[in-house]
Amino acid sequence: METVIKTRTIKDKLIFEFENSKLFLFGSTQLRDNAMESFYKQGIPTRKHEEYKYTRVDLMLKGEFDFSTNKNCSDAQIQPLKFLKDAYVVVIENGVFVEGSSNVENLPKGLTVCSLVDAEKSNSPVFEKHYAQYADVKTDPFIALNTAMTKDGAFIHIAKNVIIEKPIHIIHISTTSVNTIIHPRNLIVIDENAQAKIIESFETISATAKTVSNALTEIVVDKNAIVDHYKIQDEKELGYLVNTTQVIQQRQSVFSTHTFTLSGSLVRNNLTVVLDDEHIESHLNGLYLTVGNQVVDNHTVVDHRKPNCNSNELYKGIIEGKSTATFNGKIFVRKDAQKTNAFQSNKNILLSLAGTINTKPQLEIYADDVKCSHGSTTGKLDEAKIFYLRARGIGLVNAKKLLMHAFASEVVNTIKIEALREYVEEKISKTFE
Amino acid sequence: MNEVIEEKISAEYKYGFVTDIDADNAPKGLNEDIIRFISAKKNEPEWMLVYRLEAFRHWLTMEEPDWAHVSYQKPDFQEIIYYSAPKPKKVLKSLDEVDPELLKTFQKLGISILEQERLSGVESRVAIDVIVDSVSVKTTFKETLAEKGIIFCSFGEAIQEHPELVQKYMSSVVPSSDNFFAALNSAVFTDGSFCYIPKGVRCPMELSTYFRIEAAGTGQFERTLIIAEEGSQVSYLEGCTAPMRDENQLHAAVVELVAHKNAQIKYSTVQNWYPGDKEGKGGVFNFVTKRGICLEENAKISWTQVETGSAITWKYPSVILKGDNSIGEFYSVAVTNNYQQADTGTKMIHIGKNTKSTIISKGISAGFSNNSYRGLVRIAKGAENARNFSQCDSLLMGDQCGAHTFPYIEIKNNTAVVEHEATTSKIGEDQLFYCKQRGIDNEKAIGLIVNGYCKDVLSQLPMEFAVEAQKLLEVSLEGSVG
Amino acid sequence: MLSIKNLHASIDGKEILKGINLEIKEGEVHAIMGPNGSGKSTLAAVLAGRSEYDVTEGEIIYNGKNLLELEAEDRAREGVFLAFQYPVEIPGVSNINFLKTAIGEIRAYKGLEPIKAKDFLMMLKEKQELVEIDRALVRRSINEGFSGGEKKRNEIFQMAMLEPKLSILDETDSGLDIDALRIVANGVNKLKSEENATIIITHYQRLLDYIIPDFVHILHNGKIVKSGLKELALELEEKGYDFIKEEVEA
Incomplete structure (x- = not known):
């Protein structure tokens, strides 16, 4: 042997x-x-x-x-x-x-x-x-x-x-x-x-x-x-x-x-x-911009253990090149957690054919009086909107940038520290270059 | 193939079929003789009888479906009367002879079937086909419509007058073998509405059918077929009521819509069949197959429904988006109270490129009722850039009722954008107390809440129906909370 | 304006309020502080007329009327406003429509003409600015999808719109970050007048830095065990509620 x-x-x-x-x-x-x-x-x-x-x-x-x-x-x-x-x-x-x-x-x-x-x-x-x-x-x-x-x-x-x-x-x-x-x-x-x-x-x-x-x-x-x-x-x-x-x-x-x-x-x-x-409020926001061969994976768990709480989750991503983005959002609503409000949304823009998005909302609800919603979208930049901007004299590249900024702003605007918001905005602009 | 079947059936026809042509009602039960009776009674051409018998034979091989989230005592199909013409005195020559109660109902609906009144008024006009117990009793405004080349008549009349259209389109969207109730309907339907809008014509008024079940122990099996030729537009309304009866009545309709290139069909329903009493006794079993096809590019079909009645509702108005760039819409409010059960939703089948669909479903459950949304969004392989947006909201009133959501999403093309949102919320003591603390009493509060919740759907209804639908919602939820 | 005498109230047979006495005059701001479970929110609920609570003893006279005999909606129409600790969400009903209905009902109760649409919109704009609430929030469904802080701000906006005589703010400060707290306090201060009165129910002293109370009462085990001026709140914060418990039980 x-x-x-x-x-x-x-x-x-x-x-x-x-x-x-x-x-x-x-x-x-x-x-x-x-x-x-x-x-x-x-x-x-x-x-x-x-x-x-x-x-x-x-x-x-x-x-x-x-x-x-x-x-x-x-x-x-x-x-x-x-x-x-x-x-x-x-x-x-x-x-x-x-x-x-x-x-x-x-x-x-x-x-x-x-x-x-x-x-x-x-x-x-x-x-x-x-x-x-x-x-x-x-x-x-x-x-x-x-x-x-x-x-x-x-x-x-x-x-x-x-x-x-x-x-x-x-x-x-x-x-x-x-x-x-x-x-x-x-x-x-x-x-x-x-x-x-x-x-x-x-x-x-x-x-x-x-x-x-x-x-x-x-x-x-x-x-x-x-x-x-x-x-x-x-x-x-x-x-x-x-x-x-x-x-x-x-x-x-x-x-x-x-x-x-x-x-x-x-x-x-x-x-x-x-x-x-009880009576807890949680906000989970995320933005990921992926290019090249990058891999970004967001796994979130929101665990509602007691009644009368609110959670709100918004994750957005722009995927370019051969990059891969994953969003896996789990929401537990335990048996005791009546009157829970839990919301989750994951939105993605896929800019290239080679990019990959995996999105997986998982709701595990064991209480009966709860309000939960989840939504997930994946799409390209809206051609109609790009055309509209171009028809107003904005070049294709800038039109796309403008729309990507608009898409990202929903998350960026949740930043409450102004200096930080400006810093992130600038970083995002560079990424879109 | 068809010839062979035809021959066989016509051969059988020679034997033992005796028709008491004078009888108003068919005897109870269902067999080929009954079908022959109905066909003969309606003086139908041979191809219709062939069609019916074929459907019937297929039906015999089918089983009543039980996948829906409803439970009920299955109807005994041999206990139902399949043809019941209104009593001779009720065969109406003029509108003066219409049952005053019926007129009252129409007034309540905010719709007048008196042409003169309408003509002199400033309100928008509505052409109506009135169907009582499976038989069309009156179609208004026929002549005005005929000037534009629009055909709006009872189904029976269409078979006689426009057989080529009926033959071409009937069962082209819902095959008679499609499902148990559609097959049954194809075999025994007695009347319904037929509507044809020629190329390039915008129908100048709302077309409407008013259905009513009158006689006891009768099944109502009507059939509606709407064809919109290239570039035409039509808005069609359907209203339904039934008097209170202890036993359950069966209603199994088929509606088919065909929209050609650039055509638009808007189909609105306010369904208020008798829901049964507070203990859940009686009420209509509403098993309906409604489907439209956007046959060619840029066609649009829009379903709007406000469902407050029936003991059981089993209904999925659907759109097959075959033409490129075609659009399907489904807006629904389904209210269940007491012991009502509803399993309703839609199917959006995306086949063409750049096809779009929107689903807005609002369920309200109160009392001991159960309300389910069941919807399918299918994006076929070749459906490039298809888009769907679905929103399914449930509102629970009290804690003895149930709301369920069953979305099915099948995507075979990765350029699709499919969005699904679902919420369940509850109206209880807390919300009502909050309103009271702001000076608003219970009754007002429920009105506010229900109308606010449903406004996205109600706003899709033509004006004539929107107000009535709103009242209907409030009435059906009376006393459901607090 | 408000006179509470020997008020006892219970829920499901359990006594929560065990003899509350409180006199409030026009123009006054009263703070009621106490540890969790001392009965603060029960007092607010009983004043607003929640039916789960049984008043077993005592009376509440409000502007000469026996408040306990009035239905909840009639109390509201008489000018009693409760800013809820946990405002509920009502899906589908816009704030505007809700307030229009509420104002309509209150005016009808008082035998007044319905408010003109133009006047209503003017008022809406004016009060929005007064309490610094985002216009978009006002147009949305009541509290639906609002953050905790937004809900609290919406309560103060409704208070501004309904112009109550007696406002009860039940833990309005909880869930507010310091910036939002300042805005809310500012709104409440602007709404103060010689004719109306305010009851502030709070667990922490912080809000009272911004809305200065005329009187501070400490609630413990269903009774007001200590009353004083605004300094009492500071003392309480420093020493903690245990000191009250010790003092009372000593």
């Missing part, structure tokens, strides 16, 4: 790295060991996994990877990424909080912004109560991997009754020169009756190698709190991003999240919002 010598798989390598670097990892040993065990059981998903069948994350993880993380870029390089002039800024470079580049001095009363490492060191009771309580390692291998292997990230806490009017901007930067896998992790806790605006942006600077970011953010929205959350994903060709956002909402809270995917070779968003009490 012939013996087959298998090359080590990425899974083996990750486990090996985990065992080797235990000392540098973050979080309690028990939590990490448990997470790693869960990852071991789940493995890297292939197209046979229902949840990953349109997005080949296994191919993304082919090849050699380095697991060390270094600081490579200067403050001057980071400066342009701080596109909000008036904001508290947190810089996470290759998965590690960089205090020197962040602007977190003179914080107002009631606002805490620091690294996860510091939050743990200082024995913050808020940190201890909420860390790794919501993203369940058993539900997804990337959650498991992040929980096992994260080294750092941001910790943000807003105390009861406090309103932070200035936005808080978390900048994730990849700057590596060798293929790397990183696992940044953030914990954001907004206490009762507090209000905040949080932006997470994902960028690459001077990177010359592939970076796989397995980023995870947990957000706790307590009673009556109001939170506006934004994700701007713009990692260019070398960026591969799996971005998990796990949100838990308490009674009468309002949470709005907005995901803008502007570039990146592969972007997979796993967004889960749990409505864990």
Whole structure:
């Protein structure tokens, strides 16, 4: 009998790295060991996994990877990424909080912004109560991997009754020169009756190698709190991003999240919002613009667990070239969640014959007195409208741009921070060039 | 092939068929003799009898469908009288002889069948064909229409006067073997309306048929055929009522619409058959096959229906979009209260290129009723750039009723744009209290809510019907909440 | 204007209000604060005439009339307005049509001529500007697809249109971000006059930074346990509701 010598798989390598670097990892040993065990059981998903069948994350993880993380870029390089002039800024470079580049001095009363490492060191009771309580390692291998292997990230806490009017901007930067896998992790806790605006942006600077970011953010929205959350994903060709956002909402809270995917070779968003009490309101908005061979996959879960809540979801995409966009929107209305209002809409424009759109609304409704609707459309740019614009003297290229802008504006207009809206608008214009 | 069948049937005809030509009613039950009786009674040509017998023989091989979301005691088809002409004294020579109750109903509908009155009035005119228990009793405005070359008459008359048109188009959209009830109708239908709009003519008035079931134990099986030639336009209204009876009455109609190049047909129905009493006793079983075909390019067929009556409704007005750029529309309000059951919707079959369809369905369920939307959107392989928009809304009043939505979407061409939206909402104590807190009492509030909810559909109805339909909705929901 | 004496009310046999006494005069703003379950929303519901609640004892005199004898719609017609904590959605009925109907009914009740279409539209425009509500919202179906904040703003718009004598704002601040809260408070302040009165029901103190109350009452376990001036609200926010519980139970 012939013996087959298998090359080590990425899974083996990750486990090996985990065992080797235990000392540098973050979080309690028990939590990490448990997470790693869960990852071991789940493995890297292939197209046979229902949840990953349109997005080949296994191919993304082919090849050699380095697991060390270094600081490579200067403050001057980071400066342009701080596109909000008036904001508290947190810089996470290759998965590690960089205090020197962040602007977190003179914080107002009631606002805490620091690294996860510091939050743990200082024995913050808020940190201890909420860390790794919501993203369940058993539900997804990337959650498991992040929980096992994260080294750092941001910790943000807003105390009861406090309103932070200035936005808080978390900048994730990849700057590596060798293929790397990183696992940044953030914990954001907004206490009762507090209000905040949080932006997470994902960028690459001077990177010359592939970076796989397995980023995870947990957000706790307590009673009556109001939170506006934004994700701007713009990692260019070398960026591969799996971005998990796990949100838990308490009674009468309002949470709005907005995901803008502007570039990146592969972007997979796993967004889960749990409505864990009554009279909660959740808004999930998304816009993805895909070109070339890009793959963008938005998986959202809205979990209505209690009665009298509202959720509203709007995802729009413009697909060009040979790119692939996937939208998978799951809405659970649990047995107790009577009088739920849940709306979902996914609209796509397909600009090329080679582009692919997979759209899959999934409603699982176990209560009987609910109002749910979902709609999904895929189409080309309306020829009649293009013709109308041309008949008014607007050239074909500009006519198309105008219509694409109009299409995108429904999502862009949900941005409440003016400077951010302008920034995103400009980015979109560049994409349409 | 046809000749062989014809021969066989005519051969049989020679044996044992005795017609009591003087009888007003056929005896109860259904067999080939009854069909011969009906055909003879109506003095039909041989090809009609052949057609009927063929349909009947096919019907015998079929089973009553049970896929619809309705439950009922299946009718005993041998207990039904298939032909009932109105009593001799009711054969009307002039409108003065019309049953005053009937006239009253018309007044209620806001429609006058008295030509003179209409002519002197400023309101838009409506030509009406009145059908009582399967027999056409009066068609108004025939002459005015004839001047434009429009044929509007009873189906029976069309068979006699325009056999070439009937032969060409009858069953060209709904084959007599299409389904159980369509086959039954093809075998036993006694009358109905026929309408032909010649090339380039815009029908100057609304055409209308008013159906009424009068006699007890009778089935009503009418047939409507509308043909719109190239570039023509017609708007057609259909109204239905029946008196209260304890037993269920069967109504199984077939409607066929044919729209040629650039032609437009708008077909509106206000159906108010007797729905049965509060305990669910009696009421009409309404099993209807309605289908139109946009035969050539740029044709348009639009169905609008307001369904408040019948114990059971089983009805899917459909459009086959065969011609390129053709358009199909379906606007529906279906109200069920007490123990009524409705399973209704549409089919939009996209075959031609650039074909468009719109479906707006509004279901209202109250009491213990069940209301289902069942709709099919099919985009065939060659239907480049087809578009469909569907919106199916359900409104529940109280918590003993049910609303169900069964959309079927079949897409064989990837240039299609298909949009589907569905909502279910509930009117209960909370909404009514909110209105009260703003000074609006229950009765007013329900009127506001129902009319607001249905306005997208009601606005599609011709003016004559819109007001009546609105009242009808309020009446059928009286006392359903609070 | 409003006199509540020894009001007891219960739902499904469970007593929620256990003897409320409250006097409100024209021109006054009263804030009622209390922890969850203290009976704040029950008081609002009883004043507006929700039938699920049984008034077992006590009386409410409103402008000389026994309020408890009036139907809910007649209370509204008499000028009692409730801005709902959770405004319901009514699909298909536009705000405009709804308000036209409501104003029509209220005027008919008072024996007034129906409002002229032109006057109604003028009023609509004027009040829209007054409470800074988006025109598009006004034209849409009542609260359908509105965000929580938009619903609350629509309540204040309706209040402006119906010109009530006694307005009850039931947790109007919940779900409003700080910008929307300022706009809503601004609207309410503009609608204040010497002739009307306002009851503000709230769990948090924040709204009272913007709508300054003349009196603050603390509701606990179905009773007003403490009344004072606006400073009471600040004290409450600082010390939390537990301090009241301790004080009462001590």
